[in-house]
Amino acid sequence: MTKFLKAISMIAIALLLTTACEETADNKSLLTDGIWNFSNMSTDSESEATQALILLGKAILTEGTMEFKDDGSYILSSPLLQDPQTGTWSLIGDQLILDSDGDLASTPNIETLSKTELIYTESVPEPDAELNLHKVTTSWSK
Numbered sequence: 001m002t003k004f005l006k007a008i009s010m011i012a013i014a015l016l017l018t019t020a021c022e023e024t025a026d027n028k029s030l031l032t033d034g035i036w037n038f039s040n041m042s043t044d045s046e047s048e049a050t051q052a053l054i055l056l057g058k059a060i061l062t063e064g065t066m067e068f069k070d071d072g073s074y075i076l077s078s079p080l081l082q083d084p085q086t087g088t089w090s091l092i093g094d095q096l097i098l099d100s101d102g103d104l105a106s107t108p109n110i111e112t113l114s115k116t117e118l119i120y121t122e123s124v125p126e127p128d129a130e131l132n133l134h135k136v137t138t139s140w141s142k
Contacts, residue, residue, distance in 0.1 A: 031068040036140035038064040045134035
């Protein structure tokens with residue numbers, strides 16, 4: 001179950017990092033300027049299995065926080081996670097690369113990034129059909 005929760009949190013992180021970036025501010029500074037609070041997670045999938053996973057992810061991340069540190073590390077915390085999830089992050093253009101300690105890296109695209117809002121999306125496979133991809137959008141706010 002712990003790997004499942006990490007996978008959901010990585011999807012959430014990926015979605016968070018798929019936001020459109022402001023041209024006038026440095027993206028690293030925007031990400032590292034304070035703690036982000038989970039706002040929402042959604043999908044364009046019509047699969048009941050995927051929708052159930054998104055609902056579970058939303059429940060797990062409710063009241064959750066994400067902190068991007070200047071040293072390239074991050075901490076994802078939630079009242080429903082036994083231990084905070086940690087790892088490293090980097091930016092390549094609008095793509096956020098999140099490498100959770102011991103798990104596969106997530107590479108969401110940032111759709112929105114401002115002082116108060118972070119929205120990212122990631123294409124992930126349907127749990128019941130690996131060849132079908134769906135979009136998961138995660139949003140955070142300050």
